[in-house]
Amino acid sequence: xxxxxxxxxxxxxxxxxxxxxxxxxxxxxxxxxxxxxxxxxxxxxxxxxxxxxxxxxxxxxxxxxxxxxxxxxxxxxxxxxxxxxxxxxxxxxxxxxxxxxxxxxxxxxxxxxxxxxxxxxxxxxxxxxxxxxxxxxxxxxxxxxxxxxxxxxxxxxxxxxxxxxxxxxxxxxxxxxxxxxxxxxxxxxxxxxxxxxxxxxxxxxxxxxxxxxxxxxxxxxxxx
Ligand SMILES: *Cc1c(COP(=O)(O)O)cnc(C)c1O
Numbered sequence: 001x002x003x004x005x006x007x008x009x010x011x012x013x014x015x016x017x018x019x020x021x022x023x024x025x026x027x028x029x030x031x032x033x034x035x036x037x038x039x040x041x042x043x044x045x046x047x048x049x050x051x052x053x054x055x056x057x058x059x060x061x062x063x064x065x066x067x068x069x070x071x072x073x074x075x076x077x078x079x080x081x082x083x084x085x086x087x088x089x090x091x092x093x094x095x096x097x098x099x100x101x102x103x104x105x106x107x108x109x110x111x112x113x114x115x116x117x118x119x120x121x122x123x124x125x126x127x128x129x130x131x132x133x134x135x136x137x138x139x140x141x142x143x144x145x146x147x148x149x150x151x152x153x154x155x156x157x158x159x160x161x162x163x164x165x166x167x168x169x170x171x172x173x174x175x176x177x178x179x180x181x182x183x184x185x186x187x188x189x190x191x192x193x194x195x196x197x198x199x200x201x202x203x204x205x206x207x208x209x210x211x212x213x214x215x216x217x218x219x220x221x222x223x224x
Contacts, residue, residue, distance in 0.1 A: 001031050003038065006216045009199075010040075013210065018203055021065050021192070023213030025050065026220045029057050035216070036062065042083070044211050048074040055081060067211055069123050072096040079103075085110045086151040086192050086211070089123045091133050094142055101144025108144060111151040111192050114173055116166040118155045130173070134181045147182070149190030149208070150174050154198055163198050167205035174206075 006022075013020050021044040024032050032043055036059060045051035046068025055064050063083035070087055078085075079100035088094050088110045101108045112133065115124030125133070138147060152170040154163040174191050182188035194202025194210035202210060214220060 001034060001217055002215070003034075006035065006038070006040070009212060009215065013203075016203060018207060019190075019209040021067065021209060021211040022216055023067065023195075023211050024054070024217060025068075025213065026222065027217045029054055031217055032058055032062075044086075044213075048077050051082075052077055065211075075100045076103075079108060080106065083109065084148065087111075087113045087123060089113045089115075089125055091129065094133060094145060098142035098144045106144065107146045109146045109148050109187075111149050111190060112147060113151045113153075114170055116152040116154060116170050118162070118166070124152065134177070146187050147185070148187050149192065150177070151192035153195070154193070154202075156197075160201060163201050164205060167193055167198075167202050167207070171206040 010020060019042065021042050022035055022040050023044040025044070025046050032054065041061065042063045042065060044065040044067040045054065048070070051064055051066060055062070064081065065084045065086060066078055066082050067086045069089065070085060070093060072093055075096050079097070085097065085108065088097070094110070097108050097110060112130065113124045114130065115126050150170060150173060152166070154166040157163065170193055171191060178188060190208045191206060192209040192211060193205070193207045196212050196215040199210040199212060
């Protein structure tokens with residue numbers, strides 16, 4: 001783990017009032033505990049099982065964010081405690097989260113994930129799917145979901161101009177929704193964009209929340 005890099009990033013983000021999600025996927029609980037001990041409270045995972053196992057072992061005041069693609073049949077496992085679900089990429093998933101929230105009478109905080117990258121493989125809503133969601137009255141259609149903003153992932157490319165443009169597109173979606181559909185919402189305020197390789201560009205484009213893994217914890221080893 002790179003503590004000095006963490007502290008450097010942390011102070012830079014603090015200055016700009018940007019939230020840091022420390023992405024701890026594949027990393028052991030000891031690494032999370034070490035970062036916790038120097039003050040980090042928000043951690044992001046992308047697998048439900050791993051998220052639940054770590055939440056069980058680690059301090060209870062950690063805010064766990066689900067940042068990856070979420071399968072509908074797994075929502076129930078994280079519904080009671082998850083602090084934010086970043087990757088809501090379909091109306092069906094949103095409805096399932098609402099259903100699980102209703103069962104336990106908890107309003108579950110989520111972000112709608114927009115497809116901004118120029119890659120087929122990245123998950124996210126397109127404009128038509130977003131329109132389908134906001135065609136409904138949220139208080140009636142999904143009262144047990146709290147829509148806190150948008151999330152997006154830029155294309156994995158060295159072309160900074162392209163990445164910037166994609167982040168600006170997400171910001172534009174956000175501004176339009178904030179001024180329109182969500183104009184009466186106090187919850188709709190987050191734009192989750194930016195990872196280790198592009199978080200500085202994301203902040204310039206208006207990110208309020210970055211998700212950083214490898215810069216802090218080191219490269220991930222998926223071979224184990
Ligand atoms: C893994 C992951 C990150 C962090 O990636 P790094 O490049 O290690 O910072 C951010 N967001 C999502 C959705 C991820 O899956």
